[in-house]
Amino acid sequence: MTAPSEAIDPTTLTVGVLGGTGNQGQGLALRWAQAGIGVIVGSRAAERAENSAKEYREAAGVDHVRGADNATCAAEADVVIAAVPWESHAETLRGLVEPLKGKILVDCVVPIGFDKKGPYPLPVAEGSAAQQAEQILPESRVTAAFHNVSAVLLADLEQPSVDCDVLVLGDDREATDVVRALADAIPGVRGIYGGRLRNAYQVECLTANLIAINRRYKVHASIKITDLD
Structure with a gap:
């Protein structure tokens, strides 16, 4: 695919959500x-x-959602979202190397810890969760996105839209365009290319700041990028 995200029809895709029983998924x-x-x-x-x-x-109110084990989900979807807990991130992906070959893998996992001072980012040997995925899945098209959007607002369908920008990172521009189109499909959300996959760590880390904001101000904060049409 060489078309920009605006020309991609996401309704032609089947999206698999690994960790689809969790909050973000x-x-x-x-x-x-x-x-x-x-x-x-x-x-x-x-x-x-x-x-x-x-x-x-x-x-x-739809009939086009079904459940499956992770291997079937990865094999039968066109695009796969990793929304699993950080603790099981590597193990889950190592078991899916074959079904994820050639697939766009969108990593939204955040390595984060909590102590009495609040949330804080955890160090990742590979650089970021997304880069860990890239090393485990060398034949997949790994991108990173959806770290900083509120799971609470996403799941509340009484909210007609979710007002935020989603930074999409990756080295495969065609893949990031597809992921941007998936972001744009959510009312109120705008997918924005945010740089190469090596820049994923600071986007993952920002989630800790947003959680701290949410706790202090009792809100569901997200991010917006200015000066873009």
């Missing part, structure tokens, strides 16, 4: 389903995934 799955995009909810247990898929179908 749930919110993304719901919004994409509501936008007319086919969604496969992935989980280690197919039954758990299908139970969540049933809930999402009912909530979004």
Whole structure:
């Protein structure tokens, strides 16, 4: 694909959400389903995934959401989102090297810890969660996105839109255009190219700042980029 994101129709894609039973995965799955995009909810247990898929179908009023184990989700989706906990990130991806070959993998995992002072970013030997994914999946088209959008707002379908920008990072421009189109499919969200994959760490880290803001001000803060049309 060489078209810019505006020319890409995301409703022609099937999106697999690894960790689709978790908070961030749930919110993304719901919004994409509501936008007319086919969604496969992935989980280690197919039954758990299908139970969540049933809930999402009912909530979004659609029938194009189904559940599957992670391997089936990765194999049958066109684009795959990694929304798993950081603690299981590497293990999950190592088990999916074959089904993810040639696929766009969107990593939205945030390595984050909490102590009595609040949230803080964890160091990652590879540089970032996305770069860890890149090393594990050398034949996949790894991008990074959706770190800084509120899972609460995504999952609340009574909110007609989610007012935020999503920074999309990656070295494959065609892949980042596809991911930007997926961001744009969520009402109120704008996907913006944010640089090469090596710049993912600071975007992942920003989530800790947003959580601190949310706790202090009792809001669901996101980010906006100025001076763009």
